[in-house]
Amino acid sequence: MPAAWGARMITLALAAAHGGTDRSNRSADGELVEADLVLRVAYQAAQLLALGDVVDPVLVRQGDEGLTHQERADIAGRAGVDAAVEIHFNSSGDPARHGAELYWHRGDHEGHALGRAIMLAIPGNRAWRSWCTDAMYQGEIANPNALRVTAAYRAVGVPCALVELGFLTSAADCFELSRPGAIDTLAQAVADGCAEWARSVTTAKP
Numbered sequence: 001m002p003a004a005w006g007a008r009m010i011t012l013a014l015a016a017a018h019g020g021t022d023r024s025n026r027s028a029d030g031e032l033v034e035a036d037l038v039l040r041v042a043y044q045a046a047q048l049l050a051l052g053d054v055v056d057p058v059l060v061r062q063g064d065e066g067l068t069h070q071e072r073a074d075i076a077g078r079a080g081v082d083a084a085v086e087i088h089f090n091s092s093g094d095p096a097r098h099g100a101e102l103y104w105h106r107g108d109h110e111g112h113a114l115g116r117a118i119m120l121a122i123p124g125n126r127a128w129r130s131w132c133t134d135a136m137y138q139g140e141i142a143n144p145n146a147l148r149v150t151a152a153y154r155a156v157g158v159p160c161a162l163v164e165l166g167f168l169t170s171a172a173d174c175f176e177l178s179r180p181g182a183i184d185t186l187a188q189a190v191a192d193g194c195a196e197w198a199r200s201v202t203t204a205k206p
Contacts, residue, residue: 060075084161085118101131104150111150134147
């Protein structure tokens with residue numbers, strides 16, 4: 001734990017991925033669009049965290065502007081945040097893949113712990129998966145996009161948890177996301193996980 005941490009508020013960047021012309025993943029019917037969903041989750045989570053006294057949230061993407069992963073990491077670095085949460089929704093060529101996933105850079109123990117706290121806060125998320133972003137599959141990096149994102153934050157010295165909150169290629173996940181209050185629930189989980197992690201690092205012994 002950095003010596004600067006202690007009994008103080010933790011500053012966390014909430015980075016909604018994509019935006020602008022980059023809409024990224026979407027459901028089969030086109031109703032659920034990743035760029036829109038992640039902004040809603042980030043904005044609501046930031047509002048919830050701002051009501052407490054544990055986390056000072058920094059909303060990286062303020063609206064529908066398009067920011068690359070490097071631009072998001074640079075904003076977090078310039079803001080001097082203690083850590084960042086990259087918020088995404090997933091896709092796969094296998095429609096059976098579903099549920100939340102966590103990606104973290106090898107050696108980024110705080111990013112891993114932060115993401116794990118968020119995963120555990122998602123209701124009913126008992127089968128979530130966690131991947132180090134340099135994990136190999138059949139001789140190649142399994143998820144090069146996630147590796148690029150976490151490496152950008154690593155380069156600016158910001159611990160980062162990349163959370164995928166569901167698969168927009170999964171009929172089951174899309175059904176759940178279409179339910180009233182589904183985004184509210186995910187935003188609450190992100191906020192609760194962030195607060196839980198922040199409490200753990202401010203109360204831990206140096």
